[in-house]
Amino acid sequence: MSKSAWFAPGHPAQLVVGFIIWSVWFIAMYGGLSVACQRAPPEIGRGPYTWLNGGLFAFTLLVIALLxxxxxxxxxxxxxxxxxxxxxxxxxxxxxxxxxxxxLIAAVATLAGGLPVLVLSPCS
Incomplete structure (x- = not known):
């Protein structure tokens, strides 16, 4: 058995990999938002159209594509x-x-968790 056998599509580890990816995304998304709001908050007057929300949504789309x-x-x-x-x-x-x-459930959960960055102002 090779080192990457756990990554095979039929390996039982695949049952948890999607939710591990989702949880890492969730921690990175909201942890990154908190750190960015403390270190370099964007202008509040711009609403949701900020570099921070754009980056967070791009990260969300990448994770959805992976899932x-x-x-x-x-x-x-x-x-x-x-x-x-x-x-x-x-x-x-x-x-x-x-x-x-x-x-697919993890992808839908990622989308649902990432949609607020399209409508909510960060750091407010």
């Missing part, structure tokens, strides 16, 4: 195993299907 890519990869992996009927393959296929759904 959607991982969901797509897991889904394709499951589709490639559809014809196999071995018990070991069935477990990998189950992990792949569940991780696909969990990646």
């Amino acid at each position: 959607l890519f991982l969901a797509w990869r897991s889904g394709r992996y499951c589709a490639s195993l559809r014809q196999a009927s071995e018990a070991a393959v069935a477990l990998e296929r189950f992990v792949g299907y569940v991780s696909t759904v969990l990646y």
Whole structure:
């Protein structure tokens, strides 16, 4: 087993990777917002159209793209195993299907957590 076997689409670690990515995004997003507001707050009169909100939303879009890519990869992996009927393959296929759904849930949660930067002024 190689060092990167945990990254294979059928490995059980894929069941938690999406939410680990989401939690790192959440901590970086709101921790970064707090630090930026303390160190270099943008002009309050500009509303949500600031460099800080733009950067945070760009970061959010990158994380969403990563989660959607991982969901797509897991889904394709499951589709490639559809014809196999071995018990070991069935477990990998189950992990792949569940991780696909969990990646999509993490992507939706990331979008929901990132949308406020489009309408709310930072640091107010």
